Amino acid sequence: MQQERLLQHRILPVVTILFIIVAVWYVAAVFMNTPFQRDLDRRGNVTSTPMDFIERTLSQPKPVLPAPHQVASNVFENTFLRRVTSNRSLVYHSWVTLSSTAVGFTLGTLLGILIAVGIVHVKALDRSLMPWIIASQTVPILAIAPMVIVVLAAVNVTGLIPKALISTYLSFFPVAVGMVKGLRSPELIQLDLMCTYHASAAQTFWKLRVPASIPFLFTSMKVAIAASLVGAIVGELPTGAVAGIGSKLLAGSYYSQTIDIWAALIAGSVLAAILVTIVGVVAKIVDLAMGGRPA
Numbered sequence: 001m002q003q004e005r006l007l008q009h010r011i012l013p014v015v016t017i018l019f020i021i022v023a024v025w026y027v028a029a030v031f032m033n034t035p036f037q038r039d040l041d042r043r044g045n046v047t048s049t050p051m052d053f054i055e056r057t058l059s060q061p062k063p064v065l066p067a068p069h070q071v072a073s074n075v076f077e078n079t080f081l082r083r084v085t086s087n088r089s090l091v092y093h094s095w096v097t098l099s100s101t102a103v104g105f106t107l108g109t110l111l112g113i114l115i116a117v118g119i120v121h122v123k124a125l126d127r128s129l130m131p132w133i134i135a136s137q138t139v140p141i142l143a144i145a146p147m148v149i150v151v152l153a154a155v156n157v158t159g160l161i162p163k164a165l166i167s168t169y170l171s172f173f174p175v176a177v178g179m180v181k182g183l184r185s186p187e188l189i190q191l192d193l194m195c196t197y198h199a200s201a202a203q204t205f206w207k208l209r210v211p212a213s214i215p216f217l218f219t220s221m222k223v224a225i226a227a228s229l230v231g232a233i234v235g236e237l238p239t240g241a242v243a244g245i246g247s248k249l250l251a252g253s254y255y256s257q258t259i260d261i262w263a264a265l266i267a268g269s270v271l272a273a274i275l276v277t278i279v280g281v282v283a284k285i286v287d288l289a290m291g292g293r294p295a
Contacts, residue, residue, distance in 0.1 A: 025068050026058070032065040033057040066259045074263040087243065090267040096244040097232050098271065100160050104167020105228040109221060111168065112175025119176075120183040120209070121201075130180075137173050144169065145234050163235035163244075170231040171224040178220025182213025211290060218283035225275045233268060245271075 037057045041048070048056070058067040066074075075090065082089040115133065118125045145166050152162045186208050194204045236246025245268045252261035 022068050025065075029063065029065045029067045030054055030057050033060055033063045036060070036064065062256050063258055066262050070259050071262045071266060074259050075266050078263060079267075090248075090263065093243055093245050093248050093264070094267050094271050097229070097236065097246065097268070100163035100232040100235065100244075101167055101225070101229045101275070103160060103164035104231055105171050105225050107164065108168040108171030108224055108228060109175050112172040112220075112224070113179055113217075115172070115176045116179030116183060119180050121205075133173060133176060136169075141166065141170060141231065141234050145231075145237070149235070163232050166235035167228040167231035171228040174220040174223040174227065175217070178216045178223075179213055182216030183209045185212045185216065214286060214290065215283075218279060218286070221283075222276050222279050225279055226272050229268065229272050229275065 034057055037053065037060065040046075041053070041056075057063075059070070063070070078088055078090045082091075084091050084095075086092060115125075115129065119130055120126075148166055148169075149162050152158065152165070190208060191204070194208055199207070233244070233246040233249070236244040237250055245264050248264035248267075249261055252258065252264065
């Protein structure tokens with residue numbers, strides 16, 4: 001019974017959406033690759049049946065839009081058939097991006113928590129700092145990343161640190177907003193109860209506000225770690241990095257290797273899904289440790 005419910009409510013909807021995406025992707029690939037294939041056939045005086053023509057549009061070496069099977073083949077080859085140390089391995093490039101993502105996410109989470117604690121307990125920070133935090137996220141990251149890279153390079157700071165700082169910039173905001181909401185989530189009656197117990201401000205913070213904020217924290221961390229990955233990839237673009245998912249995207253755009261570009265995008269998506277899943281698992285473990293009931 002439980003397996004049937006899992007199949008009906010979780011697996012089947014995901015598979016259905018995936019099937020629709022793949023079908024639309026194939027149709028779009030045929031549509032977008034048709035003009036170039038017609039030009040190739042005209043130059044080569046090639047005449048063929050509609051099915052043969054469609055097959056050739058889905059097997060071009062440098063298509064405008066690669067077909068799903070081309071991307072899947074590239075991902076499989078560069079993931080399982082390459083050495084991990086090879087500069088063509090998606091595992092290697094994902095690991096390089098993951099390192100800066102992890103550092104940036106850690107710094108961003110700590111910074112977001114510190115900012116949230118300050119905003120909740122100091123009214124001046126709530127009125128002065130919060131508007132600036134919100135305004136900071138309106139600046140496009142593509143405009144900030146080159147400036148960060150250039151400024152840090154001027155003081156001989158290169159490599160992982162600039163990319164991690166860009167990740168920090170994107171990841172601290174959701175954590176700060178989520179923690180502010182979480183720290184303020186206790187109801188007035190709960191705060192009055194702590195006053196009745198003559199609890200100090202520190203005791204109220206650690207015994208009431210922090211436990212109440214944990215669900216908000218992990219929810220915001222799921223957003224933050226995905227944003228951190230985006231920041232790490234964007235940070236690789238202006239640095240001329242030779243490794244990382246961003247470098248794969250850049251190299252693919254230079255040489256019109258659209259299949260490599262899409263394979264790198266898939267690798268980034270899979271990496272993001274894994275990271276969000278890890279945060280979700282940790283959230284469940286913490287919830288059980290705090291006395292929560294399993295779903």
